[in-house]
Amino acid sequence: MKRSHIIGLSLFVAITLLFSAAVLLLMARFEVSLPTLINKAVNKYTDGAEDAVLIKPSEKYNDTSLGDIIAGAYPRILTTELQHWRGGNTGNEFFKQRIEIIKQKHLGYRVNCQSKRLTDRLNCYVTTPNEQRFELLFQAIKTFRVVRPTVSGNKGNAWRLAFTIDILKSTRLLSQYQQEALDRTLADILRQYLELLDNDGASLWHSRATLSAQAFLIATVIARDLPVNQQLYRRALGHFHQTYQAIATTETWPSGYNYWINNRAFISVLAFSAYANAHQDRYQRNKIIAVIKRIGLAHIHFVRPDFKIMGWADEGPRIDLKDETAKVIDLIAQLTKEPVFYYFSQAIRHRYGVESYYSSYRWLLPWLYAPEYHMDTSKPAKRQKVDLLSPMSPFLSNNMLFGEGMRNHVAIRSGWQDNDTVISYQAGHVFSHHQHYNAGHFTLFKGAPLLVDAGQYNGSVMTPRRKNIDIRTLSKNSLLIEQPGEIVKPNHLFPTNVAAGGQRLVMPTGSAITSMEHWAEMRDNGLHLGGAKLLSYRNKPLNYVTISSDLTSAYNSTRFSTSGNDAKVKQVFRHMAYLNQYDLLLSYDKILSTNERYRTKWLAHTVHKPKIGLLKQVKGTANDGIFSSVAKKVEVNNGTGQLALEVLAPDLITTTLIGGERYQHYVEDDGDSNTIDGNFYSEGYAKKSWYDQGVWRLEVSPIDQQALTRYVVIMQPSVSTEPATILKKHPLNHSNGGAAQMGDLVVLWPTEKRSWVFNLSENSEQIAMFLDKPRRLILNRKDKPPVLIDGDTGLNLLDISLEKGAQNFVSSAR
Numbered sequence: 001m002k003r004s005h006i007i008g009l010s011l012f013v014a015i016t017l018l019f020s021a022a023v024l025l026l027m028a029r030f031e032v033s034l035p036t037l038i039n040k041a042v043n044k045y046t047d048g049a050e051d052a053v054l055i056k057p058s059e060k061y062n063d064t065s066l067g068d069i070i071a072g073a074y075p076r077i078l079t080t081e082l083q084h085w086r087g088g089n090t091g092n093e094f095f096k097q098r099i100e101i102i103k104q105k106h107l108g109y110r111v112n113c114q115s116k117r118l119t120d121r122l123n124c125y126v127t128t129p130n131e132q133r134f135e136l137l138f139q140a141i142k143t144f145r146v147v148r149p150t151v152s153g154n155k156g157n158a159w160r161l162a163f164t165i166d167i168l169k170s171t172r173l174l175s176q177y178q179q180e181a182l183d184r185t186l187a188d189i190l191r192q193y194l195e196l197l198d199n200d201g202a203s204l205w206h207s208r209a210t211l212s213a214q215a216f217l218i219a220t221v222i223a224r225d226l227p228v229n230q231q232l233y234r235r236a237l238g239h240f241h242q243t244y245q246a247i248a249t250t251e252t253w254p255s256g257y258n259y260w261i262n263n264r265a266f267i268s269v270l271a272f273s274a275y276a277n278a279h280q281d282r283y284q285r286n287k288i289i290a291v292i293k294r295i296g297l298a299h300i301h302f303v304r305p306d307f308k309i310m311g312w313a314d315e316g317p318r319i320d321l322k323d324e325t326a327k328v329i330d331l332i333a334q335l336t337k338e339p340v341f342y343y344f345s346q347a348i349r350h351r352y353g354v355e356s357y358y359s360s361y362r363w364l365l366p367w368l369y370a371p372e373y374h375m376d377t378s379k380p381a382k383r384q385k386v387d388l389l390s391p392m393s394p395f396l397s398n399n400m401l402f403g404e405g406m407r408n409h410v411a412i413r414s415g416w417q418d419n420d421t422v423i424s425y426q427a428g429h430v431f432s433h434h435q436h437y438n439a440g441h442f443t444l445f446k447g448a449p450l451l452v453d454a455g456q457y458n459g460s461v462m463t464p465r466r467k468n469i470d471i472r473t474l475s476k477n478s479l480l481i482e483q484p485g486e487i488v489k490p491n492h493l494f495p496t497n498v499a500a501g502g503q504r505l506v507m508p509t510g511s512a513i514t515s516m517e518h519w520a521e522m523r524d525n526g527l528h529l530g531g532a533k534l535l536s537y538r539n540k541p542l543n544y545v546t547i548s549s550d551l552t553s554a555y556n557s558t559r560f561s562t563s564g565n566d567a568k569v570k571q572v573f574r575h576m577a578y579l580n581q582y583d584l585l586l587s588y589d590k591i592l593s594t595n596e597r598y599r600t601k602w603l604a605h606t607v608h609k610p611k612i613g614l615l616k617q618v619k620g621t622a623n624d625g626i627f628s629s630v631a632k633k634v635e636v637n638n639g640t641g642q643l644a645l646e647v648l649a650p651d652l653i654t655t656t657l658i659g660g661e662r663y664q665h666y667v668e669d670d671g672d673s674n675t676i677d678g679n680f681y682s683e684g685y686a687k688k689s690w691y692d693q694g695v696w697r698l699e700v701s702p703i704d705q706q707a708l709t710r711y712v713v714i715m716q717p718s719v720s721t722e723p724a725t726i727l728k729k730h731p732l733n734h735s736n737g738g739a740a741q742m743g744d745l746v747v748l749w750p751t752e753k754r755s756w757v758f759n760l761s762e763n764s765e766q767i768a769m770f771l772d773k774p775r776r777l778i779l780n781r782k783d784k785p786p787v788l789i790d791g792d793t794g795l796n797l798l799d800i801s802l803e804k805g806a807q808n809f810v811s812s813a814r
Helices: 003-030 034-044 080-084 093-104 118-127 131-143 158-168 176-198 207-221 227-250 257-278 282-301 325-336 339-356 359-368 390-395 464-470 516-523
Strands: 400-402 409-413 422-426 441-445 449-451 479-481 533-540 544-550 569-579 584-593 600-606 616-621 624-629 633-638 641-649 653-659 696-702 708-719 739-742 745-748 756-759 766-771 775-781 784-791 794-798 807-812
Touching (some): 080 093, 093 359, 118 131, 118 158, 118 359, 131 158, 158 207, 158 257, 176 207, 176 227, 207 227, 227 257, 227 282, 227 516, 257 282, 282 400, 282 409, 339 390, 400 533, 409 544, 449 600, 449 633, 449 641, 479 569, 479 584, 533 794, 544 794, 569 766, 569 794, 584 600, 600 633, 600 708, 696 708, 784 794
Antiparallel strands (some): 409 422, 422 441, 441 449, 544 569, 569 584, 584 708, 600 696, 616 624, 624 653, 633 641, 653 696, 756 807, 766 794, 775 807
16 A cells, blocks of 8 residues: 555555544533534534424334323313213303303403404303304414424423314314314424434433423324324324423422423413323322422422512522413413412412413413312402411411432421421433532521522523522532642633532533433432432421431542542531421531541522621621631621521631622632632623522631531521510530530531530420431430430431430430
């Protein structure tokens, strides 16, 4: 072979290898397959034309089993009460009755029978059906402009067409030819959705949910007597089943409430309705309805007395429940027929009146609001802002865990009155790029927001403020473990290394999870989506609730560490407990780092500057800067709300307070806060009224940092309008560590010793004992019989009286 040929061949091989490597790198960077990568490139260089698909993906879910799935009578999606209507020339009394009550409630329902809009013509026809209105409706169907679906999945309107045809098919006025023509139209639209779903560009807890819900609604309406239509249905069912499983397992939307309620909630629950109606087996139908009920309860439990949702991810304005939430709750109420949802719907109307439904959705009122099931709430709503949640209390538990084993999202409250305490906590896995890295994060509300989420979002995932503060553990009430030199560059969109000590950033700017199986594969491999593990959850109504979580996998740990980083932790546990009797929140954390030089921090964020004794200014000004204190007590105030916070462990601490107009954007970004040399990341910050504005940040650290750190913090909220007895800390006459007395309560937590010895200066009535793992213990007291204690992981609340002056000894039972 000639030398020139060898050189040419070598160059060809080298170029091919470089090209292949580049393609593999891009596939890994964007987490997509080769066909999807090529299609993305085609779209980019054809002015973003969404239909520019060079390589069509292979069809998925062709073999989906139909099992007990039936076609059923029309309508199949929602209002099954119309299945025996059959149209005709007499008015639909069922529909008219609803409209009459809706008008009595002054909810803004209007219908214009002269309009050419599809929705107006549908409602006019159903109210007063005749051949003329039928023809007008059919003409509106033929001229309806369907928005072509895109990967983002947000703007599709095909469900409206499917919803209308579903109703129309319940009449006797459609000819066989007309039905077949409508089915062909729907089938063509459905293929567009299925092509996007067969691709891997859309992510499961994001746009894939909306796309699959729309696809399933369209497929539900198409007659399945032709094999080709039945095959389309199988594929749509297979895709939607993944969405159903995803929502059923997380129960709260990982991408945040605003993204759920604005883009996913209504279309998803409507598809759940069609899914339930499709099952012949009553058990399967009831199982789906039970999932819908759980989703509905999550909407209620995370509402604060100020009528805002306790948000948890990239949030926007609709955490205030205006415009979007009522229609979803009305739908859930109609499907479950549970009174609590009618009361919640009424509460939203009390708050917002006509604005409980956005104007473009008010045509849905007769289809969604079903007052015939619960006439107690059919009276006109009164505009009010107080005592909105209390009517629901007879139907609700105070505490509830959602997404057990997945989201581990807990809502805790002392009651449903306006001045009651409300707490949220979450410690789950990673599911979507709109999530924040907040395993172990909690919020506290009483009278006003006291401990808050400092994360903001202005609609873009790309701003420096979001990437470097808002999505990170730094903006949460969780734990930091600093590691000098830690590399935090999850993708090419993070050009600057900002190491603030938080949890691993897994997919902060984009995701492409295609199925539950795909997510399960990535949980402990590839992206390593595994975050926090639920250790225990115990709910003793009106007594106490406690949750324990293993947060280790959320950080760069000995279990898994991101590329280029050494593990910084071996173990991170967080235990939270709320005690009703004292209106008291307790947190106990255990952190075992891989290096005793790695500084740990217990974080809390407040709206206003908290009061701390012995506070020294380090940087900035009195109202905008960095401060330091060795005091262990903190007082937080916001409106009528106030919080007494005390650090019980470690014994010697330093509290850094950071905040103000400028310093709220400050980040110690080199993994080492021993030297204050951080930077400000304010670009992209937008002050919005719906956020709690967590301007101030508390960072608690031990003065003598060791590899093993235990934090015990006690928090007692109150409102200034009601008398409150703040638990007084009593000095112990003697203790070998890990013990404190707060009023009638003795708090015990593990130390390096295996036992507790303590002598009280005042009588006590209860023991609150934290344990790292289940242990059988024995309590010995002078002149008293021993008490055996079967302790569980987390908090154990024991009704045991202890006398002043007597020595108490708690040790492992033999």
